[in-house]
Amino acid sequence: MPRTPPPLAQDFVPFATAALDFHLALNLPVGPLAAPRPELDSLHAHLVSLHALLDAHACRTGRLAPAESNHLAAARLRIWQAADRLHAAYHAAPRGPQERGTDLPEGPPALTICRRHQRATRLARRHTTPTDIARP
Numbered sequence: 492m493p494r495t496p497p498p499l500a501q502d503f504v505p506f507a508t509a510a511l512d513f514h515l516a517l518n519l520p521v522g523p524l525a526a527p528r529p530e531l532d533s534l535h536a537h538l539v540s541l542h543a544l545l546d547a548h549a550c551r552t553g554r555l556a557p558a559e560s561n562h563l564a565a566a567r568l569r570i571w572q573a574a575d576r577l578h579a580a581y582h583a584a585p586r587g588p589q590e591r592g593t594d595l596p597e598g599p600p601a602l603t604i605c606r607r608h609q610r611a612t613r614l615a616r617r618h619t620t621p622t623d624i625a626r627p
């Protein structure tokens with residue numbers, strides 16, 4: 492018997508969506524522009540958080556609504572794949588002036604993309620096979 496969920500706290504997801512739309516409108520000029528590494532780091536953090544949220548929903552929905560849970564699990568996998576591509580883009584992007592001369596692969600200590608990515612990878616591997624992860 493499905494139990495009634497407790498009332499939710501204020502839904503902040505619409506605010507996160509609006510913030511991304513606002514960021515796009517204000518900070519990305521028309522014309523060619525390479526994404527700076529701090530921007531890629533922030534986008535990666537956003538996707539990793541979204542991945543964790545989808546993971547929680549997919550796991551909690553599994554027994555109550557298996558079909559919905561399967562779709563949430565597929566979305567969780569795709570978000571992780573997007574985060575993986577952002578991680579690769581971060582390392583392919585040129586270093587900014589504040590990053591030059593540092594020996595850390597992830598840049599200065601303020602940018603912790605590699606540690607965050609490793610945590611997300613562990614979460615992704617709990618629910619997927621290497622074949623699923625590599626699938627386009």
